[in-house]
Amino acid sequence: MSVILIFLAGIAAIITWWMAQQRLTSRPWLEAGSVGDTPRYDVSSIPTAKIGLGVFLAVVGALFTLFISAYFMRMGLQDWWAIPVPGLLWVNTIVLALSSVALQWAKIEAEKHHIEAMRTGLLIGLATAIGFLVGQLFVWRELVSAGYVLADNPANSFFYLITGMHGLHILGGLVALGRTTFKAWHAEQPGKVLLSVELCAMYWHFMLLVWLVLFALFAGWANDFVDICRQLLT
Amino acid sequence: MVNIPSSIDDTVPAAEVEDVELYHPHSWWTTYVFSQDAKVIAIQYSMTALAIGLVALVLSWLMRLQLGFPGYFTFIDAERYYQFITMHGMIMVIYLLTALFLGGFGNYLIPLMLGARDMVFPYANMLSYWLYLLAVLVLVAGFFVPGGPTGAGWTLYPPQAVLSGTPGGQDWGIILMLTSLILFIIGFTMGGLNYVVTVLQGRARGMTLMRMPLTIWGIFTATVMALLAFPALFVASVMMLFDRLLGTSFFMPAIVEMGEQLQHGGGSPILFQHLFWFFGHPEVYIVALPAFGIVSDLISTHARKNIFGYRMMVWAIVIIGALSFIVWAHHMYVSGMNPNFGFFFATTTLIIAVPTAIKVYNWVLTLWRGDIHLTLPMLFALGFIVTFVNGGLTGLFLGNVVVDVPLSDTMFVVAHFHMVMGVAPIMVIFGAIYHWYPKITGRMLNEIMGRIHFWVTFLGAYLIFFPMHYLGLLGAPRRYYELGESAVNPPSAHDLNVFITLMALTVGAAQMLFLFNLIWSLRNGKEAGGNPWRATTLEWQTPTTPPPHGNWGKELPVVYRWAYDYSVPGAPEDFIPQNQPNSNRLSMENAS
Structure with missing residues (x-):
């Protein structure tokens, strides 16, 4: 469970940093205002939807961190045989990274009011994300036909479970991205969809980050890292 | 809207604050059924929670009947008894308390208390309720499928939860339970995002964080905790569903059942316990923190005095929220662990008593020399303080490893958690309903019925749960279908069980009076006015x-x-x- 505790420590740091700016030591009982001095409007100027997505990503982060926690705890038991990493996973990783880059590009073009370029960026992002999902399905097929079925070994079970959960999150993101692309086609100015594009890009970067961590986990590098940490601690 | 303030320190006249675009319903369906208005959603949440809570109440009656009069009620066999226990616990903790405090009071009070027009994401808010309703329906479906609901205990520990010896283990019961939990968590996340982001972004001009009522602080902190803790239950539920349906071995060790080797092997039941309690302990405070917040406001309002130590109250809420994430293993002392871990978790558990005690002192000091009006909300608030202190004190016993080990799995634990997270938060819920019902409906609840409801519930709860502590010290185990003639069940203990059962039936009947009052006062209550x-x-x-x-x-x-x-x-x-x-x-x- 140490992985989730480290994650929560990070969240706690963010919350503490935020709360430090909220005048928590003020004395509200002494600070009644009169009509003239209108109180400070202390709501953040960041768009509400963006803050909402940020909070949601914290929840998604907690979810995957808990899966990873469980993975490490289960891995310590006797019957664990690591699953091989098919070469196709490298290709998928690159495709997902491309998707992320394309959405970032779409966002930059939208800020510059280049609507055509933005649409192209969104389309590339959409296509590569679908490509990633299809690629993941091929990885599953490859592993199954090589005999690494779900219930055979906990390593296999975790691989299918966690990649499946990641895929579901990409699928959910695709719904939002699809709607954004649709809106982008009907909007005259990029300004109207800029926020949506920005949110999609943010979500995609996060899911790419999650995927890189998961990939490291399955490839076994994360284990080496944990071993090093353990040796340092003991 | 004349103009919009261009910078945060703009000193334009106050009324000209940027306004949100509201969704306006066009038909009866979108106004009352598929409503995006937080107040309607709050009422939907509350009614659903009360309805399912009523089921849980009846289940507790049935359990008490079995314990008080073993053998008289032939339709209660051991399997049924376990199913009643499981459903009673799960419904009360998650589908009643969590849903009512956050989905019900959160939805109603957050926008109103902060001066907002609505939640920031009304559509997700609506989906949140409908997913909750679906989760409740899936849960209730357990009663109607072959094999009935799961009887694994509300903690659903594997491997027994998915074995054929447990009711619902190899039938539909456990599948429906896990599915229902997964749906609940997805739905809650949608609502939870709303509660948090509305507090962050929806506040009226001048409503700084340190001007928020403590009710909002409690609900806000509890929601942040729930958003981070519920994923643990989600992960545990999904993995157990895989074990049950797809034959994986996340939690399932090698098992021989009925002389047959099951296909599972090597899994770790302890892993489930860690995940479950990583959610389960914060859950206690997810229920308690909104109660803390609401009770602070009730006491201050009805004692006509400012809350004592407002800043300390806010900090205590936040500190309790943070600490509750590092105490989970105190639920697992008897599962076997490194003694050093036991020491660590006992220490963190006892440290939580410090901010909690600060809160209790502040409530009492708020009452000190206040102009106390013994209105119904105040009575329930006072009932809460006493009950919470009583339940909290036995928590100090159980937080210590050496005391917990012999008391664990006895009725003492049942009495403890019913006092501290059953009766105490329920007291606040009642107080809050008596307090805000006039705002929700425009009419007061009937005073006489309310007073009968309070005294029967308050005294009755003590007559139920105080003797249970004694039974626990005597060694009477919890979760036993019947004790029969044993050393831990002398005739005096049996008489006590009869008494507890009669009290439980009485307290339950008082709740019927409360429900009647809710409906009766809709038409016949005194006109309340605005304030x-x-x-x-x-x-x-x-x-x-x-x-x-x-x-x-x-x-x-x-x-x-x-x-x-x-x-x-x-x-x-x-x-x-x-x-x-x-x-x-x-x-x-x-x-x-």
Whole structure:
């Protein structure tokens, strides 16, 4: 469970940093205002939807961190045989990274009011994300036909479970991205969809980050890292 | 809207704050059924939670009948008894308390108390309720499928939860339970995002964080905790569903059942316990923190005095929220662990008593020399303080490893958690309903029925749970279908069980009176007016009662002061609403 505790420590740091700016030591009982001095409007100027997505990503982060926690705890038991990493996973990783880059590009073009370029960026992002999902399905097929079925070994079970959960999150993101692309086609100015594009890009970067961590986990590098940490601690 | 403030320190007149675009319903269906209005969603959440809570109440009656009169009720066999226990626990903790505090009070109070028109993501808010309803329906479906609901205990520990010896283990029961939990968590996440982001972004002008009523602080902190803790239950549920349906071995060790080797092997039941309690302990405070917050406001309002130590109260809420994430293994002392871990978790557990005690002192000091009105909300608030202290004290016993080991799995634990997280939060829920019902419906609840309800519930709860501590010390184990003639069940203990059962039936009957009161007062209650308790917080300052869609009419309120200006010296009345600026009071003081 140490992985989730480290994650929560990070969240706690963010919350503490935020709360430090909220005048928590003020004395509200002494600070009644009169009509003239209108109180400070202390709501953040960041768009509400963006803050909402940020909070949601914290929840998604907690979810995957808990899966990873469980993975490490289960891995310590006797019957664990690591699953091989098919070469196709490298290709998928690159495709997902491309998707992320394309959405970032779409966002930059939208800020510059280049609507055509933005649409192209969104389309590339959409296509590569679908490509990633299809690629993941091929990885599953490859592993199954090589005999690494779900219930055979906990390593296999975790691989299918966690990649499946990641895929579901990409699928959910695709719904939002699809709607954004649709809106982008009907909007005259990029300004109207800029926020949506920005949110999609943010979500995609996060899911790419999650995927890189998961990939490291399955490839076994994360284990080496944990071993090093353990040796340092003991 | 004339203009929009261009910078945060802009000093334009207050009313011209940027307004949100509201969703406006067009038909009866979108107004009352698929509504995106937080107040309607709150009522939907509350009604559903109360309805399913009623099921859990009946289940507790059945369990008590079995314990008090073993053998008389032939339709209660051991399997049924376990199913009743499981469903009673799960419903009460998750589908009643969590849903009612956050989905019910959260939805109703957050926008109103903060001076917002609605939640920030109304559509997700609506989906949240419908997923919750679906989760409840899936849960209830367990009663109607072959094999009945799961009887694994509310903690659902594997491997027994998915074995054929447990009711519902190899039938539909456990599948429906896990599915229902997964749906609940997805739905809750949608609602939870709303509660958190509305507190962050939806506040009216002048409503700084340190001017928020403690109710909002409690709900806000509890929601942040729930958003981070519920994923653990989600992960555990999904993995157990895989074990049950797809034959994986996340939690399932190698097992021989009925002489047959099961296909599972190597899994770790302890892993499940870690995940479950990583959610399960914060869950206690997810229920308790909103109760803490609400009770602070009830006490302050009905004692006509500002809350003692407001800042300390806020900090205590946040600190309790943070600490509750590092105590989970105190539920696992008897599962076997490194003694050093036991020591660590006992220490963190006992440290939580410090901020909690600060809160209790502050409540008592708020009452000290206050102008205490023994209204119904105040009675329940006082009942809460006493009950919470009682339940908390036995928690100090159980937090210690050496005391917990012999007491674990006895009725002592049952008595402890029913006092501290059953009766105590329920007291607050009742107090809160008596307090806010006039705002929701425009009418007061009937006073006489309310007083009968309070005294029967309050005294009855003690008559039920105090003897249970004694039974636990005697060694009577929990979760036993019947004790028979054994050393831990002398005739005196059996008589006590009969007594507890009679009390449980009585307290349950008092709840029927409460439900009747809720319906009866809708038409026959006294007209309440806009602010019957003469309270300061914003929800009592709405132009009309009950508040309409959009809450505030044309102009959003502006907040000039904190929520606890009661009995301010020199003020014309004994309360000053949060949206009233200072000038009147100053001129008054100058004149005198």
